[in-house]
Amino acid sequence: MSVGLEHYLVLSAVLFCIGLYGALTKRNAVIILMCIELMLNAVNISLVAFSRYVVPTLLTGQVFAIFVMVVAAAEVAVGLAIILAIYRGLTDIDASNINLMKW
């Protein structure tokens, strides 16, 4: 059976949901960040797959994927910076304990 668009989309969905599950359940902030990266990757797969199968000559999906990567990079940079900043103060990266924003 030849591989088609659906395959990629299903794979993307599976990866996305694994990432989602991880992001929701994990207490370690770094792991949460990793799961978010996973989700972004899943989205990228579907973007590229659409680009390949729906508009094979336009590449718009790939351009989008590049932008998603830029966003992902920015997100990781800032996210880890925040984690480290919090960690420095609290010696702890347990997301459920970070309640500085509560009042």
Next chain:
Amino acid sequence: MLANYGLIGLFFIIVALFSLSMPIIPIVLRYLKIVPSHPGPVKNSTFECGVETIGKTWVQFNFHYYFYALVFLAIDVLVVFLYPWAVQLRQLGLFSFFAVLVLVFIVVIGYVYAWKKKVLEWK
């Protein structure tokens, strides 16, 4: 084009097998008693100039390394844009040149900021 990547993929399989076999051969030879193996508590302990390690070995590190990685990440993303531009510069012409100039300029602001804030200095 995919044929080429097929070659690369197949080559990767060979390389993976080859490099995996390298640590595996001694293990096989060990069962043939050609490679000696006499593990012991001292032999398998950490080497630290002949004395016992003080404290734990997985230490939590100083994060000045992090800033370099940070700036690196940002600029790495920039480079992604530079490559297609570099290939096509002759066709794209002056417009793209200025586009990239602006692009680089924007990111360089961040770099200069990092320099000025002494982030690039090792402390």
Next chain:
Amino acid sequence: MMPNLPMQAVPPDWPGGYWWHWLFFSILLIAFVVIMVMGAIWIERRGMGRMQSRLGPNRTGPFGLLQPVADAIKVLLKENIVPDSADKLVHWLAPVIAFAPVMMIFAVVPFQNGALLADLNIGILYVVAVSSVATLGVFMAGWGSSNKYSLLGAMRNVAAVVSYEMPLVLAIVGVVLVAGSLSMNDIVLAQDIPFILLQPLGFLLFFTAGCAEINRSPFDLMEADSELVAGFHTEYSGMKFAMFYLVEYAEAIAISAIITTLFLGGWRGPVLPPWLWFIVKIFIVFFFMVWTRTTLPRVRIDQLMALAWKFLFPLALINLFITAIQVLVWPDALPWGLIIVNIAIMVILVVVWSKFFKLGWGRLEV
């Protein structure tokens, strides 16, 4: 053309020959890397010996040529120690992960016109991408050994790789600008004038950054004997250590091959058959590395960083735009006259920029 190697007879797209092509090049590349590494070790030990007014190994085989073989067999049959406190899986996988990417680099290096495993369109980008994976192996080794020296070595390695990736990649962009292609084969074909002359600054940057990326002296901080015992592979013995050793030299050969391809005109050259030219050029570049290793002291980690971020990186950016302007002005082919101009630009830039930054920082108040 010179009498062709069989490899020339198999163009990459030849439909019937696909599998043959793959098999031939796979074996060839592995043999090439292993033999070149042995040659490199021999050159390093003999050359270094002679530069130190000694002889170097000369008892094993003629001129000590079999010394690397002896080392290899011995190391293969050495005991294999995994520390109890190590992260065993990571410790075990690290040399494999360090080794595989280095081998993969050679897949796109042309030995002769069209004689390469796969002429990728993104050739050089592929090289950069694949080589960045190799860092991970070092990192895993340092982390997995549960040894403080290893950890320090690995940390230094990450810092160095992270810093030197930038000038390296930007120097390549300069070459790509002139060549107008990412394919390694096309880059060689574009070098009617070797790019070392058109891009002297780029070459300087690439060579420095390349040496730093692969931990060659004077940037060999991560296995600095005099500080960190043996750096990240302190805990490795037997074949796994040999793999790191192999990786070290294979990386050096890889960087030499890339420098040859990007800057020295690859396989192009008069009289000799192309593949021989290629090998000769690789060894020349490698010899240069041995030479610097023999002569130069090691830099310190903060100086390493300063050099990358404050010297190489800005110069790489400037180089990039100068090249872009030149390419825009002379879109067809760069004239010979530019050689002198570019060398002058390089000298001026190096001298002027040297005034701008401080190489490292001194004492900290603790």
Next chain:
Amino acid sequence: MTTTELMTLKTEPFVLNFGPLHPSTHGVYRMRATLDGEVVLDIEPVFGYLHRGIEKLAEERTYTGFIPLTDRLDYICPMSNNLAYCLAVEKLAGIRVPERAEYLRVIMAELQRLVNHFIAVGTFLNDCGAFMTPVVYMLREREKILDMFDMVCGQRLTYNYMRIGGVGQDIPEEFLPALRKFLGTTPRFIEEMEWLLKQNEILLARTKGVGILPRDTAINCGISGPVARASGVNRDLRKADPYSIYDRFEFDIPTGEAGDCYERYRVRIEEMRQSLRILEQVTKQIPGGPVRAEVPHLIRPPRGEAYAHLEAPKGELGFYIVSDNSIAPYRCHVRPTSLINLTALREMVRGWKVADLIVIFGSIDITMGEVDR
């Protein structure tokens, strides 16, 4: 994982052992270094890995029988140790040394200084990371001098050449020609060494301004030798308190200002030049005559004590001997140069990087045999 109290430490400092068997601790020195990432917060030296009880052994050896042990004190420059010990015993027993012997002693001491500085500079550069090359060149030059030592006393490292009241044997006739030849080639070699690394940017960056030892600290810690002179302490026992016949020769004492690693390196190189200068003069002036005073085989110095010191290559080396009129010293104490020079190490390295720790340590130039005794 539930603590939320603030912690002041941003990262954990960790402890790393350097030594005892570390490639660049020059023997078996051990430092427990407390690091924060790459920065050295503190070091704690651990001594005694080579404590062989030499001072105690002196009490059961005869006065002559102790000379071989002094060879093993600072094993890079045994001649100087021999000499210092002999000076002390001669002072104690009031023995006069013949003229020719004095000249021979100066020759040996100065050659020994050259040997020591070759090794010191070579290993220092090696610690900076110049892979083996400087050491190997220096070893080659050292071999030339060792040849000459071998010629006069039959050993390459543990000479046992000085005797109380002179030297062991007269030099063979081929010695002085060899020495002249050596004096002819060495200045060129030193120049070559300077070409190799003296102006090297990396070396400058690694050593200039690194590990500064302020003049006051140097004096307070009692530091001597090239390390002190690099910090601007103009004290050289050859001039300050001339022993043997050093007052007859003309030479300068190179001093530095900055007191950093580079200055120490430079001072050593300059001292080599001065040693060559002294040797030139010695070879011209050397008289004939006996080389050993008439001394009984078993010396019994009168009751009393004596301290003699000299400018060893590493600094002030002293022997303090108490005699109870028996054939063995009652008590012998060595003022070890290396140990005292090492006292300032902690002050010098704090705040520098790990790599600097090694460089600074190398620039002090110690021998563990002398530190631990």
Next chain:
Amino acid sequence: MKFERYGIGIIKGMTVTIRHLLRHPTVNQFPEQRLNVSRRTRGNELIWSREKCTGCATCAKTCPQGAIEIVTATNAENNKYEVETYRVDTGYCIQCGLCVEACPYDAVFMGYSYERAKYRRGELVQTNDELLESPERPASGYYHPDIAGKLPVQTLLVDKIVEKRK
């Protein structure tokens, strides 16, 4: 620290190493080529002469090591005092030469050879006849100028270098 010299120092250093590459190495390939060691060399084993030795044990007393062990006995036949055992433990001896210096009868010499490695600790202890002079065990000229005169001239590295550079 500024990057002052723009690499001139580096280039200078590189010229030195490359010149050494072209220069003749100073290596003495030991097992094939042998250096003539010093005529006064204090080699690894003592040489003892049974004829000259009177058994006065001065050497044993002088030795800082106690490496020499002498057992003397009166020979009943010709009523002579002679040495029964003369044992030197080369593993203890530090080649200081004090025994040679002290012997009033010139009966003990330093050895001229140095290749004396052994597989067994026990083989390092030598008694009586093993200590005598033989072609494999020549005596050195340490404190014996007469012997020194007959030994070959020492090879000097200085000579070699001077020759090569001319």
Next chain:
Amino acid sequence: MEVGSDREYIYKSSELDRHEGQIIEELKASAGESIPDPDAWLDEEVRRNIVLTSLDTVVNWSRRSSLWTAICFPACCAFELIAAEGPRFDLSRFGMEILRASPRQADLMITAGTLTWKMAPVVRRIYDQMAEPKWVIAMGACGISGGIFRSSYNVVPGYNKIIPVDVYVPGCPPRPEALIYGIQMLQKKIAREHPIPDPPRLLQKGKQA
């Protein structure tokens, strides 16, 4: 962060030192007799088939042509070892210029110097941590018997109290030539070893494991 002279170490020096002292005492107590020289091979004469013998030859050739030295330089003899590594005697001819600071990668320990009791556990540990096969050359009088410091209270009378020694090189210090001669003797010894096990022995041991 305040790191003055009054700063507390992360560790307790006194405790560490006491612990070390304990180890030394234990070692002292256990090191009564000298470890016998591993010299059985001198008398041994084994008949083996040609394949195994030639395999042995190859393996032994490789082992003896690349003896990498572990760093163990306690005292003065080290300088003759270094001189042997140096340009005049040049151990690199035998493929030995590689000094591995990490014992994991070394084959040969040249005990260049006096061993004190404080140092003994360290050397012992390094020796234990070396990967097999490994050899030891006792260099100098100190390595053999404690040498000039034999009567000192703090010196181990010979390395063979602590680790098995394959070759003894007398001298104080031995000339570099003497050391090279000793190394060649070790190479001869290695050439006589049988690294490839006989099939019967193989089966037998396999069962045990």
Next chain:
Amino acid sequence: MGLAAAYWIMAVVAVLAALGVVFLRNVFRAALSLVLCFITVAGLYITLSADFLAAVQILVYVGAISVLIILAVMMTREVQQGSPANRLKIPAFIVAAVVLGIMIYTVTATSWQVASAAPLAPTTVPLAGKLFSESGFILPVEIAAMLILAAILGAIVIAREK
């Protein structure tokens, strides 16, 4: 055929690696697992004829982002057992499963208008045109640069010591 095989291998590896990220308790290994996942995704891009993007994926994700993540892992404590789950396990699983179900249903129920044209083979050149020509995405590119700049500044400001 080959393409299908490649797809299936990489899909399986990617899913396993992703599961590893979530379920491995050793954070360092989880990070390595993430890297493996990134690499397989790059392989998937190649099967989708996006060669440039694959290289970029490895360059950015494997070469940079994962280094950053691993550094962050090493700078935080509790690496060995540092990935515990919170109490939301079951609700989170339900949410994820429901989302997955909906998505798979949508994907399979929709009939996608798959174009039959062959994909552009080397994508670098057309991408350059897309990104940098006057009619291309030049504005988003500059905005992306602004985003990077903001990220650098923000991260430095946040993480820098006083």
